Structures are given as C-alpha cells and as structure tokens.
Amino acid sequence: MASEFARLLKQDFSDAKADAEACVTAWRKLxxxxxxxxxxxxxxxxxxxxxxxxxxxxxxxxxxxxxxxxRLGVVETEAMAVARVVDTTRIWMESAQTALRNAVRRAEEDRFEVDDDGWVTDPTTADLPRNDPDAQQIVADRSGLLGEYRARITAR
Structure with missing residues (x-):
C-alpha cells in the first residue's frame, strides 16, 4: 500500500475540487x-x-x-455545517499538499534525497571519511538542514 506521504504528494485534487465545490453548493442550497x-x-x-x-x-x-x-432549523444548521466541513477539508488537503511539495522541492534543491515514504537522506555526506575534521564539519552543517527537512516533510 502506498504511504500517506506518496498519496498526498501525488494526489490530483482537480476532480476532487470540482466535486467538493458541487457538494458544498448542494449542502448550502439544502x-x-x-x-x-x-x-x-x-x-x-x-x-x-x-x-x-x-x-x-x-x-x-x-x-x-x-x-x-x-427540526427544519436543525437540518438547516447541520447542512451548513457539513458544507463548511467539506470546504475546509478540501482547503486543508490542498494546503498540506502544497506545503509538502514545497518542502520536498527545497530538500532536493539542497541535494537531499526523499524516498517514496518521505524519508530524507543526504547522499552528499555518505562517502565522506568519518575521521576527517573537515568532513565532520560538513556532516554537522548538513545534519541541521537534514533534520529541518525531515521535520517539515514528516509533519505533513
């Protein structure tokens, strides 16, 4: 089964947006x-x-x-609440996808790799010698960025 990361990253909301808008319109009309x-x-x-x-x-x-x-008043109120929930959920999903795509793009621009499960790795430091002080500084500098990207991507 595809991970939540992969599904959110690749989800096409264009049809869902039209369906959600039609749904919201119908609930508001009710x-x-x-x-x-x-x-x-x-x-x-x-x-x-x-x-x-x-x-x-x-x-x-x-x-x-x-x-x-x-009872008619209850239906009126609940129908409006359903419309609001559907519309808010659509907006949150699109926003989450945009934020996730931006985080992945930024990570890849900084030469990090993001796998299909959303795990971020740094291939640029994988082959550096572990006992070289300059290499250790590079690893330390990039580790901060690596942690930031992991936090941004897994938070989605």
Whole structure:
C-alpha cells in the first residue's frame, strides 16, 4: 500500500475540487431551502393557526408544529455545517499538499534525497571519511538542514 506521504504528494485534487465545490453548493442550497421552509411554515401554518386556535388540542397541535419548525432549523444548521466541513477539508488537503511539495522541492534543491515514504537522506555526506575534521564539519552543517527537512516533510 502506498504511504500517506506518496498519496498526498501525488494526489490530483482537480476532480476532487470540482466535486467538493458541487457538494458544498448542494449542502448550502439544502440549508437555504430549510431556512425558507421554516419561514414559510411559520408565516402560513403556525402563525395563522396560533392566533385563532384555542384549547388543549390547539396547544398540543401548536407544540407539534413548532417542533416541526425546530427540526427544519436543525437540518438547516447541520447542512451548513457539513458544507463548511467539506470546504475546509478540501482547503486543508490542498494546503498540506502544497506545503509538502514545497518542502520536498527545497530538500532536493539542497541535494537531499526523499524516498517514496518521505524519508530524507543526504547522499552528499555518505562517502565522506568519518575521521576527517573537515568532513565532520560538513556532516554537522548538513545534519541541521537534514533534520529541518525531515521535520517539515514528516509533519505533513
């Protein structure tokens, strides 16, 4: 199975973006429709009946009709919440991919290698003699960068 790193790095969000935008539009439309239905119900059903009905049966019926309005309000709120979650998730995924691609590009520009699992290595220091003070300084200097790139890439 492909690693999360490889899937995020290579994922094509172009179709997903269009699908997510259509999904968000549909959920927002549902929310708006529920708001309109609540207002219509209040204006044409509950409101007029509330003014003219009297007695225990009327109170029970009005309680039921107000519960219907409340449920419509819940659907309105939850539909808007779903739209927000879908849109936010799409934005976060695209942002994470951009940040990951930028981190990999920067690492490769500095001559580090990034494998298919997101592990960063430094081939430029692999063949340096371990007991040479100049080589040790090069390794030390590049180790800081190596750690930074590993942190950036594995944080995605």
């Amino acid at each position: 929310s708006t429709t529920m708001d309109a239905l609540t207002n219509r119900h209040r204006a044409h059903v509950t409101g007029p009946l509330h003014r003219s009905w009297k007695g225990d049966d009327a109170d029970s019926a009005l309680f039921f009709l107000e519960d219907v309005e409340s």
